[in-house]
Structures are given as C-alpha cells and as structure tokens.
Amino acid sequence: EDFAYDHASDTYRCPGGKLLQHYRRPFSTPRTGVGKDNTLRYLASKHDCDACALKPRCCPKTPARKVTRSIYEGARDMARDIAKTDAYQRSRYQRKKVEMLFAHLKRILKLDRLRLRGPCGARDEFHLAAIAQNLRKLAKICSRRTVIPAS
Structure with a gap:
C-alpha cells in the first residue's frame, strides 16, 4: 500500500523515494516478464535498500524489496476509478x-x-x-x- 505505482514509466516508488523497476538493463531478446502466476515483478536496487533507513521495516530478511503486480491490475485500477463517480x-x-x-x-x-x-x-x-x-x-x-x- 505504501508503494506508489506510476503508469507512465511502469515503475513503483517506495516510501523512501527510490524506484522499483521491472528490468534494470535492456535485453537482446525481448522479454514479457510475466510469471506463471500472471504477475510482474518489480525489484529495487540492493544499493538503494542497503542505504535506506526504512529497510528494517520494509525488507528485513531480503537484500532488496520485491513487489509483484498482477497483469490485470490496470483494469482493476480503472474500475476503481469508475466506481468513485x-x-x-x-x-x-x-x-x-x-x-x-x-x-x-x-x-x-x-x-x-x-x-x-x-x-x-x-x-x-x-x-x-x-x-x-x-x-x-x-x-x-x-x-x-x-x-x-x-x-
């Protein structure tokens, strides 16, 4: 809930202000990144998480934060916005x-x-x-x- 999704850049922003990206480098073979459970994984940089003061609360047992997002979440967001009208x-x-x-x-x-x-x-x-x-x-x-x- 504390992580904000930016639809334009397809990234998450953590409460500490750092970016969680789908991929950190370009691949020669294009990848969809969709897992078997129809989710996309967004990963933070280990260097960003090590220097963050929120790390003990955010990801105490892992080196960096991972956030998963369903491939259908965009449609759910749109439905939530429509439901408010x-x-x-x-x-x-x-x-x-x-x-x-x-x-x-x-x-x-x-x-x-x-x-x-x-x-x-x-x-x-x-x-x-x-x-x-x-x-x-x-x-x-x-x-x-x-x-x-x-x-």
Missing part, C-alpha cells in the same frame, strides 16, 4: 431496481424456469409474467386511493 452510483441504484424486479419474477411469480419451448415461447411466457407483475403494481396503486363519494 456519481454516474456509477446512479447506475448502481437503477440496476438494483431492475434486479429486484427480476428477483420478484423468479421468487414470487415462480418464473425460475420457462415451460414453453423456443425463443418465441420464452418471450411470450416472459411477457405474461411481466404483465402479471405490472397488474400487481397497478392494484397496489389503485388500492391506496380512497374513493370520495359525490355529494
């Missing part, structure tokens, strides 16, 4: 409303499996269930209104 919160609320209707269809109206065959039969059965659901809503709305007799 107001538009995402609104869409989340709207999705809940829709999902509750489907849950009601499955649980209350027993539409857990379709009995008619083919896409047309499934569409017809779903339309009938949606009509029943809308009629229930309409009955609740109409029952709330009180009838005022004409005088």
